[in-house]
Amino acid sequence: MNTQTKIIAIDDDPTGSQTVHSCLLLTRWDVATLLEALQDASPLFFVLSNTRGMDASSAAAVTREICVNLREALAQAAQQGTHIQPVVVSRSDSTLRGHYPVETDVIAEELGPFDAHFLVPAFFEGGRITRDATHYLLVDGEAVPVHETEFANDSVFGFSTAFLPDYVAEKTGGNIPASAVERFSLADVRGDIGGRLQALHGNACGVVDAEQQADLDSFARQVLAAAQTGKRFLFRSAASLLTAFAGLPPQPVAAADMAQFVRNGKAGVVLMGSHVGKSTLQLQYLLEHSDVLPIHIDLDRLVADEEELFSAIQGQLQAASRKNRGVVLYTSRGEKQFATKAERLAFGDRVAAFLVRLTQNLPEDIGFLISKGGITSNDTLSKGLALRTARVLGQIRAGCSVVRCPADHARFPNLPVVIFPGNVGGDEALAEAYSILTKG
Missing domain, CATH: 3.40.980.20 (Four-carbon acid sugar kinase, nucleotide binding domain)
Incomplete structure (x- = not known):
């Protein structure tokens, strides 16, 4: 059977394609449309769930519907002779606004089990970097912790800290304590993390530093290598990680x-x-x-x-x-x-x-x-x-x-x-x- 890897981004608004080209955006997620995208030549596609504009209950229901239909589309592709290994990305905002952990929890229930899920909010084109597990917005060249920006005061998705382990603890209501969050530093992602990736299990939570695209390229390369050995990972990320996963050439039209x-x-x-x-x-x-x-x-x-x-x-x-x-x-x-x-x-x-x-x-x-x-x-x-x-x-x-x-x-x-x-x-x-x- 032919085996392929496909990056599938469930995107809570339609801006996650902002670093790629030539791929499909789906505004519907019936099985036939998902199967069409799975069979498309591009290495990735986006399902536009629009859940950032919904309440948490509606976001969970829509995410579940997408996952159930995706599971069926993957099964149909296999019946037709193509086994697709999905790399599932819950694409969300680079300033940490969105339904976390609601969406990743639903994805894990429907498409899991996963060995780990990673928060990777860096988005270099928008001036968002992560250093020492703290997420920053570059403002006039100065790195400002994102909780000190207007985005942290969002009336629906507000938060009090840019230190990602504490952010995870806050958003999960303490179900994932900060001390349990695996931190992947700049030195880590620029080095060899293969052993650490292999050791992850039970949907552990990891947060990933990145200051430049090469950092995520290195992280993605090692993650995909681990996936080839059977490790299963889920990602909550901004757009730059998708660039790393897709590995696309320059866009056809400048x-x-x-x-x-x-x-x-x-x-x-x-x-x-x-x-x-x-x-x-x-x-x-x-x-x-x-x-x-x-x-x-x-x-x-x-x-x-x-x-x-x-x-x-x-x-x-x-x-x-x-x-x-x-x-x-x-x-x-x-x-x-x-x-x-x-x-x-x-x-x-x-x-x-x-x-x-x-x-x-x-x-x-x-x-x-x-x-x-x-x-x-x-x-x-x-x-x-x-x-x-x-x-x-x-x-x-x-x-x-x-x-x-x-x-x-x-x-x-x-x-x-x-x-x-x-x-x-x-x-x-x-x-x-x-x-x-x-x-x-």
């Missing part, structure tokens, strides 16, 4: 040449749902350094009279289209405060549904679409554009994937779509991507 995918020289649309401070600074820079037309999605007006707001925005979009002028649709800045997490998530769902409706009704002849924010981008792909799968063309800038609608898409054939995470890039990053697509 970032600077992505304008070749813009349709008919037409102006594009930027859709900005992300409200983190980094996104707001990027919005301001874009407005100051381009002729893009700003259209405010006023969330107070959304609550007061959704239909009136929708109609007004539609009028502005159509007027801009007639003049072939680019627009940026952006939600009110800042994070609204709510009494409970449930109310916060419910309001997020309402805003997301409105953004989907706007996407579905964009002018049909737009040249490109930039979707800013993880949850926004997932909804753009799966609901706004109703894509079952999409293939990643590559990155337009570090951490920002470009995908394209299929040629037979009912409304937007061959439309290039940039998936731009909320927490990636300097102030100029969004304007740079916009400029690349408009220079043609």
Whole structure:
């Protein structure tokens, strides 16, 4: 029987492909779609679960459904003569926000048992490194512990420490004490960890240091070698580990040449749902350094009279289209405060549904679409554009994937779509991507 290794990333928002190219993103996870991805030529694929936008119970249910269907798809592939050895990655945020350990626990229940699961949050393109088991965000060249950044104050996924063993203890409610967490230092991953990997058992928890891609390349190489001997590992990681696992050549189309995918020289649309401070600074820079037309999605007006707001925005979009002028649709800045997490998530769902409706009704002849924010981008792909799968063309800038609608898409054939995470890039990053697509 033919045996293959396939890297399968269950991605809690659609930005995990931000370091790779030529692979499939799945917005659905029925057995037939998963089997199609397992048989695809690319060494990896992503299942976009979008669970970061859900409560913990819903996240667990969706993750379980994906795992059950994946198990069946793997069985069908084996029946057809191909034994696939999966390397399962629970891809999540490089600033430690997400449903940990909920998702890794469900994956272990359905696809385990695993000898260990590793937390590998380093994401070099976004300036996230891990040193001495502490996770840092590089800000103007200075390494700031991530618990001292705005991301640690997230109303749903907040945390108090960037020291990963303590983070694990906090998030597991003490079920995994900090003292039980295996630490893989920079010296470890740059050396020989084969013996330590072989000794792991019982779904032990490990945290992994990395300051540069070569660190994860070394770690991944040794992990895959151990897997070949029968060791089974699960990973909770940001995107850079996937680069190491996939080992892809340079992307076929350079970032600077992505304008070749813009349709008919037409102006594009930027859709900005992300409200983190980094996104707001990027919005301001874009407005100051381009002729893009700003259209405010006023969330107070959304609550007061959704239909009136929708109609007004539609009028502005159509007027801009007639003049072939680019627009940026952006939600009110800042994070609204709510009494409970449930109310916060419910309001997020309402805003997301409105953004989907706007996407579905964009002018049909737009040249490109930039979707800013993880949850926004997932909804753009799966609901706004109703894509079952999409293939990643590559990155337009570090951490920002470009995908394209299929040629037979009912409304937007061959439309290039940039998936731009909320927490990636300097102030100029969004304007740079916009400029690349408009220079043609």
